[in-house]
Amino acid sequence: MNRSMIVPALAAAAFTLLSSVAAWVVDDIARDRFVGEARSSLLARLSAKRARLESALNARIQTAQGIIPYELNAGPLSQGQFSAFVRSLMQQQQGVIAVLLVRSAQPGQPPPLNDPQALQILAYPPNTETQAVLDDYRQQQQRFKRLIPSGLISRMPQPYTNRARYLGYIPVCDGRCSSRSPLLGMVVVIFDELALLADADLLNNDNSTEYAIYEHGANGVGRLLFGSATVFDRDPVILEIPLLTGRWQLAAVPTQGWTVVSTSMLWLRVGEVVAIVLGTVLTFLLVRQPMRLRVAIAQTRETNRLLREEILDRQLAEAKLQSLAEQLEQRVLERTAELSKALEQVQKAQVQVVQSEKMSSLGQLVAGVAHEINNPINFIYGNLGHAKEYIHGLLGFLELLHQEQPELSPTLTAYAEAIDLEFLEADLPQLLKSMEIGSERICGIVQSLRIFSRLDESDLKRVDIHEGIDSTLTILNHRLKGSETQPAIIIHREYDPAMPSVECYAGQLNQVFMNLLVNAIDALEESGTLDPQITIATALLDPNQLQIRIIDNGPGIATAAQSKIFDAFFTTKPVGKGTGMGLSISYQVVADRHKGSLECVTEPGQGATFVITIPIEQRPVPAASAAIDPAPLTT
Structure with a gap:
């Protein structure tokens, strides 16, 4: 075979090889696209399952929330009222096993976690295991302080149940719950895990997709809740459901795996084969033409010349870019310094705003407390004068009675000795005097608090500067007193x-x-x-x-x-x-x-x-x- 045939043949072979590589790359890209579409479709179905699962969780929590207004508005519920109300709620929500109301035996007080004797627990059904709830309630109490607005979901301790069950805590507050609201009690709803999965439509599944749920606990311990563990080894689609005591991983994978069988892929491969064959033939014919070869050489030389010029231009451009990069770096350093200074100013402003809000709330609290104390103390102080006058009259009457009738009957004499009448006559005026001094002291403290807070004087106003200093000293009086050390x-x-x-x-x-x-x-x-x-x-x-x-x-x-x-x-x-x-x-x-x-x-x-x-x-x-x-x- 002469050279005129060898060169075109080699060119055709090279084209075939390169075209095959390109076809393989295109196949890989197309396969990834089809797999991506399949994963997106499965992810959409999995999102629907997750939504149903979260909806089922929320439905169980919302079932118990209906008890809170009934407890607050109708007063402390009896066991009968609680059972009747919960029975009607459980008829509406079949997934709930039991509902409990934990509250203090003293109405209006927070439930004391460390004193079970001071707790009052209402449960329906009545045979519900309350000890498991109390154990978990104490274990989660630190989370209640910062999670009162949203409640808490916790897993029931294993020693109390052989089946997987969960506890949902809903706080009872007077009004809207916040981290500062006093906790009046806790509604606890117990629900079964399998019923929850059934409501999420995870137990009734077709044969095209496999689902599994894995639980990651807050203590790092995990377990398989549902499905096969092999699902997580087959590159599944995974969505998470965050819980305050851990998280659930919901996974799905096609039963047959991610095998792509598509008509479009078949046609693509046929087109690639046809293109390779035609390209090979055309390459052979083109390379075979001597004239075309000489033209190609000339074009190549011209291209090389243009490339050399382009390289030179790029070198010049790189030099300019280097200069611009140095200028940009300098500007970045300057801007960073400006931003650091601005950030420091913002941090200062944030701290000042936070402290301002704290003092505003504290001032309102001080003014409110001063007002609430001022009314009853004025009432007490105002009536002390009348009490002194009445008691003075009674003591005068007793003195006249002694003068008119020195000898009392045996009954009166025994009663006078029993109550120590002589000591009472001597001590009662001193007792009233000490009460008057204490009332005057409280009035002075209240007045100092009102002067110090001055919530009604946020604008410019003429004041006695000495009065402000004295009120501040009154508030700090407890720190001015001495101690043993x-x-x-x-x-x-x-x-x-x-x-x-x-x-x-x-x-x-x-x-x-x-x-x-x-x-x-x-x-x-x-x-x-x-x-x-x-x-x-x-x-x-x-x-x-x-x-x-x-x-x-x-x-x-x-x-x-x-x-x-x-x-x-x-x-x-x-x-x-x-x-x-x-x-x-x-x-x-x-x-x-x-x-x-x-x-x-x-x-x-x-x-x-x-x-x-x-x-x-x-x-x-x-x-x-x-x-x-x-x-x-x-x-």
Whole structure:
């Protein structure tokens, strides 16, 4: 065979080989596409099964939720009322085995988990095993504190049942349940696993698909709930159902596996064979033509020239890209620094907003408690005067009775000795006096709480600055008292008697006093100062400027920390005690909100002095800068 035949034959053979490889790649892609379509179809059916399974779970939980309004509105249910109500609910939902109501024996109190004698359990049917519920209830109690809104699903402990059963917990709260709501009880629904699978249409299956369910427990232990374990070894489609005590894996695979038999694939292969044959023949004919070969050589040379030019162009482009990459890297570094700074500012703002919300809630709580205490104490205090008058009259009557009739009958004499009448006459006035002093003390504390919270004074308002300081000291009075290991802290008030009322944001300024005084008390307690003292001095610097100084004789502040004490998140206290935001927010309140200054004068070992200087007259701060309210934090 001459060369003119060998070269075309080799070219045709090469074309055939390359075409076969290309056909194999196309077959593989097409097969993957058809398998993908089959998996998508099976995934859709599996999603429907999962939806039915989740619906069956929700239906069992919702069955028991109907008891909650009946319990809250109709009062504590009796066993008969509970059984009748649950019986009607279980007729509507066949998958429920039993329903229990766990509550405290004391109405309105949270159920005590550690005292079974103080629990009251209603169950239907009456022969339900309640000990299994109590054991699991105690085991899950930590989860109830953070999962009250959504309830909890738990597996019933094995020692109490040979069949797979589950417990569904639904909290009973007065109103909408939240992590802060008091827990009044718990409704528990027990349901069977096989009935659940039947409702999900997993037990009645055609022969084209195999299903299986595997349970992964929260403790890392797993087990096969349904189907064959070999399903998970055959590349199945898997969906998960998350549970609060673990998760279920729902798997499906075709009975015959992922074998693809498609008419389209057959036609594709026929087309590939025809294309290879025709391409081989055409290649042979084209290569055989000498003229075409010379033209092809010339075209190849031209192509090579163009490729060399293109390579040169690409090298130039790469150099430009390298330069651009370096510029981009520099810009990325600069942008990263900007974003880091912005992130730090956002984090500070988030902490301040969280603290603001905490203080807002605390202020509302304090004001509410003060109001609720104020009404009955006013009633008690107002009636003490009448009680003193009535008792004084009774004691006077007894004295006249002694004068008119010194000798009492034996019965009256015995009764007087039994009640110790002489001691009663002497002690009763002192008892009323102590009650009056205690009532006055409570009234003073309530008034201090109302002054300190000042929820109705979030806008600028003229107030007595000394009154705010005194209310803060009243609230901190428990920390000023001495103990066996700590001497009492002496407070010196050096108030300027000529101090006028000050226009300010009273609630926020009270928080500044609280932050500074708490820091001073902490410093004195931690240093163990033998004669702890705090001096609070006010002075009128000029007609429109006042100064407040809070001075302690504690250990002072270290030199290295003095330049950082007003920075956010900086604290010298142990982890978990200080947040590092107290002085930062105090500085913001004084400087930004009141257009004043907050300074610290201290030397190690010689105490610390915080100086607040603010104008007496204020201009309202725009809303944008007044968005963050301070919160009492310690640095």
